[in-house]
Amino acid sequence: MKQFLIIGLGNFGMGVAKTLYKEGHNITAMDKGKSRVQLVQSYSNQALLADATDMVVLRQIDIENFDAAVVSTGIDQHASILITLHLKELKCREIIVKAEDSDHGRILLAVGADRVVFPEEEMAKKLAHSLSRPNLLDFIPLGEDITVAEIAPPTHFHGKTIASLKLRQKYHVELIAIKDVLDGSFKFIPSPETFFKDTDIMVCIGKLEDIERIQE
Amino acid sequence: MKQFLIIGLGNFGMGVAKTLYKEGHNITAMDKGKSRVQLVQSYSNQALLADATDMVVLRQIDIENFDAAVVSTGIDQHASILITLHLKELKCREIIVKAEDSDHGRILLAVGADRVVFPEEEMAKKLAHSLSRPNLLDFIPLGEDITVAEIAPPTHFHGKTIASLKLRQKYHVELIAIKDVLDGSFKFIPSPETFFKDTDIMVCIGKLEDIERIQE
Numbered sequence: 001m002k003q004f005l006i007i008g009l010g011n012f013g014m015g016v017a018k019t020l021y022k023e024g025h026n027i028t029a030m031d032k033g034k035s036r037v038q039l040v041q042s043y044s045n046q047a048l049l050a051d052a053t054d055m056v057v058l059r060q061i062d063i064e065n066f067d068a069a070v071v072s073t074g075i076d077q078h079a080s081i082l083i084t085l086h087l088k089e090l091k092c093r094e095i096i097v098k099a100e101d102s103d104h105g106r107i108l109l110a111v112g113a114d115r116v117v118f119p120e121e122e123m124a125k126k127l128a129h130s131l132s133r134p135n136l137l138d139f140i141p142l143g144e145d146i147t148v149a150e151i152a153p154p155t156h157f158h159g160k161t162i163a164s165l166k167l168r169q170k171y172h173v174e175l176i177a178i179k180d181v182l183d184g185s186f187k188f189i190p191s192p193e194t195f196f197k198d199t200d201i202m203v204c205i206g207k208l209e210d211i212e213r214i215q216e
Numbered sequence: 217m218k219q220f221l222i223i224g225l226g227n228f229g230m231g232v233a234k235t236l237y238k239e240g241h242n243i244t245a246m247d248k249g250k251s252r253v254q255l256v257q258s259y260s261n262q263a264l265l266a267d268a269t270d271m272v273v274l275r276q277i278d279i280e281n282f283d284a285a286v287v288s289t290g291i292d293q294h295a296s297i298l299i300t301l302h303l304k305e306l307k308c309r310e311i312i313v314k315a316e317d318s319d320h321g322r323i324l325l326a327v328g329a330d331r332v333v334f335p336e337e338e339m340a341k342k343l344a345h346s347l348s349r350p351n352l353l354d355f356i357p358l359g360e361d362i363t364v365a366e367i368a369p370p371t372h373f374h375g376k377t378i379a380s381l382k383l384r385q386k387y388h389v390e391l392i393a394i395k396d397v398l399d400g401s402f403k404f405i406p407s408p409e410t411f412f413k414d415t416d417i418m419v420c421i422g423k424l425e426d427i428e429r430i431q432e
């Protein structure tokens with residue numbers, strides 16, 4: 001169980017507080033708006049109505065005891081910059097701040113943020129990828145090259161055996177597993193004689209560009 | 217190559233336009249703000265300065281020709297609701313709208329949106345999970361039960377062989393691969409005699425709760 005300080009309870013801050021609280025962590029939440037503080041009461045151990053740019057307020061909380069602080073004060077960039085500066089001075093162990101744009105992000109890192117997040121940009125990329133390649137259901141990049149990806153097999157795979165498709169030779173991709181979407185049944189390292197059905201999902205490992213080539 | 221219509225060029229809309237444009241798709245972007253339209257010029261084939269709630273404006277674009285439209289007009293919920301309604305009337309094939317809160321999302325679905333997205337909430341959950349379980353680096357849920365996850369092995373694994381850890385018996389988890397973070401080298405289905413190092417990352421398949429148990 002960890003201790004988290006959440007400053008700024010817009011959609012992002014409230015979402016972080018809620019999720020962490022439900023996972024059993026100790027949450028101190030702060031906002032200068034009364035309705036937000038009231039809303040967060042069911043998702044926090046301490047809900048504070050305060051202006052977090054005020055050093056006097058921050059000194060009254062044991063900042064050093066938190067595992068991390070998450071700051072998201074939205075449009076008011078100056079507020080998040082000032083709060084970050086203060087948290088750094090009060091030796092906060094880890095400071096994560098929601099940035100409004102890349103300049104804001106650079107300033108935040110300069111004044112002491114350990115991590116800056118750009119929720120809209122990250123979701124935008126995720127949505128764009130799902131529109132661009134609807135068969136690429138999800139993926140985890142494992143570093144420079146290799147990716148684990150979940151894809152819907154192209155129609156010309158249906159009714160063919162894994163062996164006949166020569167995935168390793170043609171695409172340099174390894175098939176880790178096949179999942180049937182209808183019954184959820186799961187074959188780990190399926191045998192080469194397994195036939196592809198249109199209700200299958202493939203879990204592959206390889207370079208993302210090679211996995212995407214499968215769908216062309 | 218697909219055709220996309222992006223209405224509303226805040227951080228989210230601009231991010232979608234940029235990503236799709238760089239992936240080689242045809243982009244028509246629209247905003248009522250001049251600076252945003254100017255900014256999107258290098259990431260679109262058509263950049264239109266217009267109020268998208270105006271049906272007259274929308275009739276001048278061939279709405280039916282787009283693979284999808286992405287609407288994100290921010291705080292002005294009424295604008296996105298009206299635009300969605302119009303796009304539906306003009307037979308837009310797929311309408312994706314950024315929602316400000318769950319009520320807004322419900323209204324959008326009711327007036328014809330095919331998909332609503334909540335970028336701040338989704339990123340909030342993702343951040344919360346990474347704060348709660350920093351060793352769980354990334355994961356793809358494959359459906360009801362099974363997940364592919366990338367984790368940092370707990371310290372008590374270091375110097376031990378895969379075989380001695382009995383991952384399948386103790387945790388019901390399969391180790392798909394080991395990656396070395398220093399040189400990026402990658403072992404697919406590593407041999408049971410492989411020793412774990414502190415520079416390793418494990419790629420596992422199994423239930424998320426079982427994978428998380430590994431780190432306790």
Ligand SMILES: Nc1ncnc2c1ncn2[C@@H]1O[C@H](COP(=O)(O)OP(=O)(O)OP(=O)(O)O)[C@@H](O)[C@H]1O
Pocket residue numbers: 007008009010011012013030031032033036050051052053072073074075076079098336
């Ligand atoms: N100095 C401050 N001290 C405490 N809370 C603040 C301060 N400045 C802003 N806030 C709060 O931060 C929250 C920011 O929410 P707002 O919706 O404006 O921003 P956002 O980060 O863009 O939201 P979202 O998370 O929905 O994207 C508001 O609830 C506001 O009251």
Ligand SMILES: Nc1ncnc2c1ncn2[C@@H]1O[C@H](COP(=O)(O)OP(=O)(O)OP(=O)(O)O)[C@@H](O)[C@H]1O
Pocket residue numbers: 120223224225226227228229246247248249252266267268269288289290291292295314
């Ligand atoms: N009726 C409209 N027609 C065209 N563009 C519009 C209309 N209403 C709003 N917009 C544009 O939509 C954009 C919305 O951006 P804004 O930053 O307000 O919202 P947001 O969706 O919260 O942003 P972000 O994507 O950064 O979270 C603005 O650039 C604005 O000019």
